[in-house]
Amino acid sequence: MVSGIRAPLKIKGILTICVSLVVSFLGVSHAAEKAGELPVLFDLRERIARPDLSGLARLRFLTTVDFPPFNFIDQSGRLAGFHIDLAREICRELEIEDKCQIQAVTFGELQPALEGGQGEAVIAGIATKAELRQSFLFSRPYLHLPARFAANRQAMGEDMTVNGLNGKLIGTVAGTTHEAMLKSFFPKLDIASFADRPAMLAALRQKKVAAVFSDGMQLSFWTASAEAAGCCALLDGAYVSQRFLGEGLSIMNRRNEPALTQAIDHALLELSRKGRLNEIYLRYFPAGLF
Known part of the structure; x- marks a missing residue:
């Protein structure tokens, strides 16, 4: 041993790990053969x-x-x-x-x-x-460790998809690789940058932004936490990029x-x-x- x-x-x-995620890569990526499997x-x-x-x-x-x-x-x-x-x-x-x-x-x-x-x-x-x-x-x-979107259910309405983000305000943390990645991958989205992660998540919970873009693992923890209180969920799609997120x-x-x-x-x-x-x-x- x-x-x-x-x-x-x-x-x-x-x-507590409580995640509900589906394969959908953008950039340098490999899709898992089955939902939930490791690429x-x-x-x-x-x-x-x-x-x-x-x-x-x-x-x-x-x-x-x-x-x-x-x-x-x-x-x-x-x-x-x-x-x-x-x-x-x-x-x-x-x-x-x-x-x-x-x-x-x-x-x-x-x-x-x-x-x-x-x-x-x-x-x-x-x-x-x-x-x-x-x-x-x-x-x-x-x-x-991919980047993910997490969205407020009420702010998004019936369209809880990445396509449903068009015309809505999306939060991210200023000065981070995720902010740069969001602006590069989704240049047409309306973006609001926050000083830190707690401020970004508070804005999401309060529906000041419809969704946020950040580290997928951290967002999975938060959406399943008591703090989130069921307000929000991860959208389908995981995004990896060696340029922004490393190797x-x-x-x-x-x-x-x-x-x-x-x-x-x-x-x-x-x-x-x-x-x-x-x-x-x-x-x-x-x-x-x-």
């Missing part, structure tokens, strides 16, 4: 050789505890989440379970801990940026360990091919993000 779990931080609650990010005809890991003393995954449902402390006080299950499956696929550990640190400690040799891999939702690529290697992406979630390794990065890519491809990556995804996003 994967061992060595260390969790110095605590959180008080676990977000396939790998060419399943590809072959990635598994390097010899016999010389690997241990594989320590570094993560955090404050990014539910990806990594968090569950009600029993154990480290849990999508990333935790994915790390365990990678170790099983590589047949190195006895060498694997998962350690939790604060987000700010992730990069120094990896650089300092306190771990071999970071699996914590690190954004793949050009400056980081100068110092680290990254696995293939295993998940995109997706990846696992970060030190630059002097290309064989480990290749091994992780091999494991991710095999987990995708065998459907086990999709099983983990549906465990934490039962109705899907797309």
